[in-house]
Amino acid sequence: MILVEHTVISDDIRDELFVCNLSKCKGACCVEGDLGAPLEMEELPVIEKIAGAVRPYLSEAGQKELDKQGAYVLDSDGDYSTPTIGGKECIYAIYDDKGILKCGIEQAYLDGEIDWKKPVSCHLYPIRITKYDEFEALNYDRWHICAPACDLGKELGVPVYKFLKDALIRKYGEKWYSSLCREIEEREEEEKEA
Template identity: 70%
Template structure:
C-alpha cells in the first residue's frame, strides 16, 4: 500500500490496468449495485443549486424518482447517494441512442450549463473511498462488469491511477498526484 499525506492507497490502484470501455459495458456501473452514486456533503448543495439546469437532460423516470425521493437520499449508514429508479439505475442516468448509460449531470456540464462535472465518486470509479477519522482509504473496486475496462486498460498499458488522473487531481490536488507518481516511479526503479 502507499501512504500519501492523509490517504492510504491500495496496491491495486498502482498495479491494475483500467480504461472504461462504454461500448462493451454500456455504463453498467450506473445501474448495478445497492444504492445510487455516493455523494459528499458539499455536493448536496451543488446538486441543489444546479438541479434546474440538470433536469432538462434527465429521463422522465429520473425526474419522477427525484420528485418522490428528493435530489439525494440518506442510506442506512447516514451517507448520501443519488436516488435510483426502481432500485436500479441512478435517477441522473440517461440512455443515449446506442443504449449506453450516460450522466445527465455530466451532459449539462459538457454543454456549458453548469460548472460541476458530476459526483466525484462517479468520476473516480473504480476507486472507492472509505473515510476514517485520520485518513481516507482508496481501494480499487473489482467488479465483473468492468472486465472489458481491465482488458482495454491492459491492451493500452494504462493503470488505474493513470486513467483516473483527472478525478484524483480534482479530489486531492495536483501536488498530491505528482507525489503519487513520484512514489510509484521510485518503487518501480527498486524492482
C-alpha cells in the first residue's frame, strides 16, 4: 500500500498496466453492471444544473429516462448514481458512428456547452474509491470487459496511475499526484537495491 495524505493507494495502481481501448471494448463500462456511475455528494447539484444542456446529446431513451428518473438516483446500495435505461446503460451514454459508447456529458463538455467533464468515478475508472471516516482507499477494479485495456497497457508499458494522471489530479490535486509519483519512484529504487 502507498500512503499519500488522507489516501491509501493499492499497489495494483502502481503495478498494473492499463490504457482504455475503446475500439475493442466499445465502451462496455457504460452499459455493463447493475448500477449507473457512482456520484459524490458534491456532484449532485452539478449534474442537476447541467442536465438541460446535456439533454440534446442523449439518445431518445436516455432523454425519456432523464425526464422520468431525474439527473441522478439513490441506488439500491444507498448511494447516488447516474440513472440507467432498463437497468443497463447509463442514461448519459451515447453511441458514436462506430457503435462505441461514449459519454453525452463529456461530449457537451468537449463542445463547450458545459464546464464539467463527467462524473469523477467515470474519469477515474478503473480506480474505485471507498470512503472511510479518516481516509479514502483507492483500489484497482479488475473487470473482464477491460481485458483489451490491460493488453494495450502492457503493450505501451503504461501503469494505471500514469494513465489516470489527469483524473487523479482532478480529484486530489497536483501536489497529491506529485507525492504519489515520488512515493512510487522511491519504492522502485528500494526494490532495485534489494
